[in-house]
Amino acid sequence: MKNTIASRIADFLKNYPPFNLLKKEDLLEIAKHVKVKYLEKGKMLFAEGDIGHKRFYVVNKGAISLERDNNGKRETIDKCDEGDIFGLRPLFAKENYLINAIAEEETILYAIPIKKFKPLSEKNKEVNNFLIQSFASNTRNPYSEAHKGKLISEKEPAENQYKPNNNLFELQPAPVTKKVVMTPPDTTIKAAAQLMSKKKVGSVLVVEKNIPKGIVTDEDFRDMVATGTFGIETPISKIMASPVICYPQGLTIAQAQLTMMKHHINHICITEDGTPNTKVVGILSEHDIMVSEGHNPSVLMKAIQRSSSTNELKKIRHKITLLLRGFLAANIPLNHISKIIFELNDATIKRIIERCIKKLPTPPPCDFTWISLGSQGRKEQLLQTDQDNALIFEDVPEEKLEETRAYFLELARKVNKRLNIIGYEFCPAEMMAKNPKYCLSLNEWKDQFTNWIIDPGNDEILLCSIFFDFDISYGNVNLSNSLADHIFSLTKDNRKFYAVMGATTLRNPSPLGFFRQFLLEEDGENKDFFDIKKRGITPLTDAGRLLILYHQVKNISNTSERFEKLAQLEPNNKELFLACAYASKVLLKFRTQHGLENRNSGRFIDLENLSKEEKIKLKRCFKSIRQVQELIKYRFEVTPYI
């Protein structure tokens, strides 16, 4: 019998240690006995105290979070993604698991039978050493490339958790970059600078046959070139700092930081034996140490802008979540949190688009704008939810139209796919730029909106409400502005449209029932839960959108900012609008905290778990919702017959 599937599994495994150390035929034999396991998001594979499974696991797709209970609180010990191995305990001891393994996202695992694997690992010393070392070590830093592929032990300090003062952090091995930007000593200063700006790095290592000779940093350019001391055609060796401070591998972060302080440097070169006489294996920068610390927005921002793979972005995204958790724990004002998270999301989207354009054989045939819709458009997307986006391209001659669209559809397909990989689920309504319906030229978009606004049915209003909250993510802002102007010209004094939109806004009534109890979901999978999105956030968002459209205000898409603007525009309703602005912040924060706790969208809330205080806070928000709905009802003459 041929073994197409087993070979395919072996093909995957061979890229990761310890499987890369196995003989081809042995690996195929193992692959034949693999089980491919699917885990839904949030599913527990094994729990602390469970009897060891007969298999250990390799992540094929998705991510597994290893956690431990610490006085009733779940602590993340580590996160495993593609190619990482976990659940090794039964391989070594007949003991029960000491940790929980939970699917952080939808995950596919390859389960390796211990019975088949053990004889091989015992025969192969290298494999065995790798497993033992990794199992016993408590030093894996899953975010640094240098340690990629090392295994994790199940008893590990919680170094990757967000803690404002993480003492253990300094004892972690310093993250080493293996892709070092290097140049020979006779390179001109100009060429070296070009290389650095192309690679977006702040330093370049000067090497001769891979032996480090010197290092040049941004600072040297400022001090020695920009001052006129050296011309740009001078060889780089004239301005390099030499000798280079070198160390062997395995430096801890504390050692690295001390060394940098002592020598007033930002980079340490890692060589084979730790002297400047052997070959370079990597470089360690202050920046990378800061990145691995992971709770500094400006560092994350730089990391996003420099990222060179989708996987890297995915890891950065994970850190953004840690950052968010830290912000919420520290009770930082939500406005501030939203802004930072929005900027980081925005930078991620920009970076992906930038990289996808480069991947295409030709540059874009004309100007275009990538717009984000829905919550990202409103700058309210704290948790990763669905991606909603669209693309506007410049008007082109009729005969070029389809060709141009084909280009942008291809671009959008790439961008949508990568956004999905880093964690933004595809929009279930297919409201994405890769959908030919939402990848249109400016004129086509104008026609589209004209149709929606002139004859507004339910679907049209839904589309309008999604598309009115757009934010430009990439490209030419004139295109989206021109579209916004068009929308305003159509809606100005359009009482019919406002009335229909008002009716939709009121479709989700105030979430408090007659007896001031919460209205719960009555059926479906979330029966008896409170839907904070449908009953709290959406009515406010809808109200804000309608009122701001009525005032023809452009470029404010955030709900609380919209209400703050409305408070300025209508002093007589100032109090109500400020209360609405406040309510929208509270509800969003509520949802975000719930989402983080339960690893979901945070949309459905179990009221039983709320404190009295939280309930009162929610009820106060709902009062504002009811009042603003009343106002809309009178202002836009919404009758129940529409």
Add this chain to the structure above:
Amino acid sequence: MLNLFKKKPDNLPEFWNDYEAKFQEKLPEEITHTRFVVFDTETTGFDIKKDRMLSIGAVAIKNKSINIADGFEEYISQETFNPKTVKIHGIIQNERIETLTEEEAVKAFLNYIGNSVLVAHHAGFDIGMVNEALSRLGLPKLKNKVLDTVNLYRGTRIISNLINREKSYTLDEIAETYNIDIKDRHTAAGDAFITAIAFLTILGKLNTDGKMNLKKLFRV
């Protein structure tokens, strides 16, 4: 004329009787206890009557995992040769892959599937191909329950006027949505594996309330 309706099984071969006997056992109610066989056939073309199977590939799923050891991959020797399909399938006649006769392959397949629930992408076609082969051997049609991943996938799409739910989704489209690696596409076993991963993912999406059972799955 009466003969047509009263095809008595006394003269049917033993392997068929063995296969049939397995259906006396009732299927479990729970999805986790059910054995699903996800399969795909590679054929010389798309005409169920004229064309022939080149290979059958399958994997078995139980308790949300694919057991690679419980797989099926057989190639069928051809009497009629259609050069057009060589390019697509990479299965060249008389290549050094061990082949079975159609009868041997069908026999092995029946033994492998038993009373499991069959799953395929555009299942009607693959089931039709197997049934035609059975009929050439003078045997009745497959008795297994069948699920089609095209339908199941459709069931995961939201109900909205904004999308066309009647659309027939290709395996490539589903693989793109779920980000499934499409190596070995257009080999029976490779496609069966991709379909199996898609099937597991779809089950996850359909079972968000944890209450999905086999009965409900057939109603999607």
